[in-house]
Amino acid sequence: MPVEPNDAAEARxxxxxxxxxxxxxxDWDGFTDWLAEDASHAAVYDAIASLDRDLDALPPIAPTLTIADTRSSQRLSRRRWFGGAVAAALVGAIGLSASGLLGNGDRIETAAGEHRTLTLADGSTIDINGGSVVEIDDDRPRFARLESGEAMFRVAHRDGDPFVVEAGGARIVDLGTAFNVVRRDRATSVAVSEGVVLYNPDRENVRLVAGKGLDARDGDGGPPVVKDVDIANVGGWRSGLLVYNGAPLSVVAEDLRRTAAIQISIAPDAAMVSFRGALIIDKDRGRTVADLAALSGTRAERRGEGWILTR
Incomplete structure (x- = not known):
């Protein structure tokens, strides 16, 4: 598919x-497809989204309204107002994305359903799942911080120069391997598919080899819990495969939102359901949700932009 010119991509x-x-x-399927058409689309979208976060600081864009117009103006949709505000803001922002002035190259934020890959100077790669925030540091080329979300790290080996990943207050030290890290709700999960990593070597000093993982909570959540993991499924989200062995439905719903922009809420009567099974992210998101419902013994009902699971 032909690549959009920069101005066309910004407009889109x-x-x-x-x-x-x-x-x-x-139309989350259409949005995900557009992101996948060209690697630059995600960067352009992030730049435009950053303007959204600053809209409250912009001067009024809409025409001045009289008092008599106020009541009818309140019925103007947010879509119409926001479209005008962003379009006006872009008048002063043309060309900024090309010059690197929009956003921070050391802080990578992905939208739900967006996947991105970073290749670092040392040859290590970071696959970042949707709804995630990763920070890197030019002065520390063997360092990354997962602020939230999920990322798969494939680390280039260097004798005497370990790669360090920070997640919450934890340090994951790696000498050349592949491992997946999830940061959610003041908790960190690690799963290793190759090599060896050390979890918090200055504190718990948990050694994880390929086929092992752990779950740890911040603060006084107790010691990390080590578990077995299937090497073949570590980082499976990159190929659209999510595998669970007794995960709460709330965790599955969060993973689907992050990985595929599927919005699922869990009814109180299904909150304690434990899910075991494999989900394939289908382009037909409804099919993925139907599979989750069938495998978990729940019912999926469409609610607005997403679904709700009930018993």
Missing amino acids: AIDWLVRQRDPAFD
């Missing part, structure tokens, strides 16, 4: 962002 990104503000928006 604005359109997606505006449409996503509409409560009736449900």
Whole structure:
């Protein structure tokens, strides 16, 4: 598929962002497909989204309204106002993305359903799942911080120069291997598919070899819990495969939101359901949700932009 010119990609990104503000928006498949068409689309979208976060600081863009117009103006949709505000803001932002002035290259934020790969100067790679924040440091080329979300690390080996990943207050030290890290709700999970990593070598000093993982909670959540993991499924989200062995449905729902932008809520009567099984992320998101419901013994009901699981 032909690559969009930069200005066309910016216009398309604005359109997606505006449409996503509409409560009736449900074209997450189309959004994910657009991101996948070209690697630059994610960067352009992130740049435009950063303007959204600063809109409250912008001067009014809409025409001045009289008092008589106020009541009718309150019925203007957020989509219409936001579209005008972003379009106006972009007048002063043309060319900024090309010059690197939009966003911070050391802080990578991905949207739900967006996947991105970083190749570091030492040859290590970081595959970043959707809904995640990863920070790197030019002054520390063998370092990364997973602030939230999920990432798969494939580390180039260097004698005497370990690679360090920070997640919450934990340090994961690696000498040349492949491992997946999830950071959610003041908790960290690690799964190793190759080599050896050390979890918090200055404290718990847990040694994890290929086929092992752990779950740890911040603060006084107790010692890390070591578990067996299937090497073949570590980082499976990169190929659209999610495998569980007794995970709460709330965790599965969070993973689907991050990996595929599927919005699922869990009804109170299904909150204690433990899920075991494999889910394939299908382009038909409804099919993936139907599989989850069938395998977990729940019912999936469409609610607005997403679904709710009930018993």
